[in-house]
Amino acid sequence: MPFPPDNRHKVAVLVLDGVVPLDLGIPAQVFGTARDDAGRRHYAVRTCTPDGGPVRCAGGFSVLPDYGPEILAGADTVVVPGISTENAALFAGGALTDAERAALAVAARAPRLMSICTAAFALAAMGVLDGRPATTHWLHAARFRALFPRVLLDPDVLFVDDGDVLTSAGVAAGLDLCLHVVRRDFGAEVANRAARRCVVQPWRDGGQSQFIERPVPTAAGGATSAAREWARRRLDEPIDLDAMARAARMSVRTFTRRFREETGLSPSQWLLAERVEHARLLLETTDLGVDAVARRAGFGTAVSLRSHLHRTVGVSPAAYRRAFRANGHVTR
Template sequence: MHRVVVLAVDRVYPFELGIPGRILGAARGPADERLYEVITCSPDGRPVTTSADFAVMVEHGAEALETADTLVIPPFVWDPVDEGVRELPVGVFALLRPGTRVISICTAAVLLAAAGLLDGRPATTHWFEAERCQRLFPNVKWDADVLFVDDGDVLTSAGVAAGVDLCMHILRRDHGSAVANRAARYCVTPPWRDGGQAQYIERPVPGPSTTATAATRAWALERLDRPLPLSELAGHARMSVRTLSRRFQQEVGMSPGDWLTRQRIELARHLLEASDLSIDQIARRAGFGTAASLRQHMHATLGVSPLAYRRTFRTSDG
């Protein structure tokens, strides 16, 4: 039986701590046999504090790591300053056997990064912490738009429920879709979730400012439903196209075209969440013209279709 060891570190998040046991523990073979043995340990075998108002007793200490086929590390409250990183228990990885698969959920990726296990590798974490992680661990190829990253023997997931997505992926990878689908039905969870965490990231429109392009950006936001060629934006700003493009890059960090697409996506997201407009109507309101164009842009930016996004985020009283 494949042994999964879950390492609980002080200030662990209880929900994510239980994900491996619930999802992998639900996997059954053809004869209804268990496919994974899931055990929990702490670095010293003592109870661990949690992010909630209770502690967790564990049955095993660090010696359990020596028996792991797969190690899963749930997230914990961590101090993102350098001192906090230096205090992470990176020494636990020395106890693993060669070939042990290592998985992190959410911000537990910082423990892998601090140990050097992610250097030069693609990885993800909760989108809210991605910028800090990039700053602290620049050798890691962080991708804040995906739900999880499978890089062979090291896998990382985005925040909270993305740990469920990653464990479902592990079931599919190890035993195929039939086993994964059966476990998903038992756990009442989707066997696969469309899109990435990009669809959950809030990207506020830049507020009023006194920068050179501010007035033109405000003017464009009132006209997203119509074509806005670069020449027209430049004309409103009383700049050359070249100057406008340079100022946009300096002030908002992207080209005018990319900025317009971003604002149109944000408008479409709002209308999908809060209105009863059809996909065609929303496409026209947001300046994409057709539903096909809206679908193409949402897939490219968020990884989901307009209908899938609406099913996920539609307000009950909208």
């Protein structure tokens, strides 16, 4: 029996030719680690190919999942991992095998359909994304838009949740999407626990456009790490650049240069991001009023918190709390 006869949410991962290895592993890893307080799994994950045979990976090796397309009809969610750029181009041109086309047609009828990275090309080739918002890897956005003008492409976001059809940006954004789905299905506490098991952030601010020009941060330690820890312990207090530089035992000029080298951000940008993240945590996990959250996160006033939170995640503190409380569920 492909799926166990219990009430776990059934996830089928449909592997297409040229699958990206990292993308392939993400759904099983994230959904497989989503568990309740007693350690019971919330999802049953099964992986299949369109014809039940092996597929060639973009990494230069083949994989043979345990199942064929027969499992797709019984799935609550179908996930299509990313494919090589060469295969994405072929799929965009309609070069799908009969088995691939048939499998994707069944997948499109699932209660929920997800794509990671360039798998959006396969979904778009089937017409699934026509008239709907979607995303894919920013590097292929121009080509995608030219090939599928009826899709409402947004290349600046990490993922798009359009209810029953969800798409993600490149590679690691598949982690963001799957964790978002766990949060949507079972709440923030389960998603956060799954993220910790996967050793990733439960939520990343911003969109994928930040990765185009932003310098890559160096090691997490570094010369300014002590100042960062010093500031994290005092988020509810006024913190200025001079104080952070003193905590690092550097001049302001040297500290600012080293800080940007190590984090990719200016000290003020980093401090604001830390305060927003702390405010989000307080909104998720406490019953503190918005004014108290603002003070504890270092924003001073609820007005300031509302402004910064809306600019960062696009919602007010009250809306964020309704959507992401640990005992609640994400709503559209």
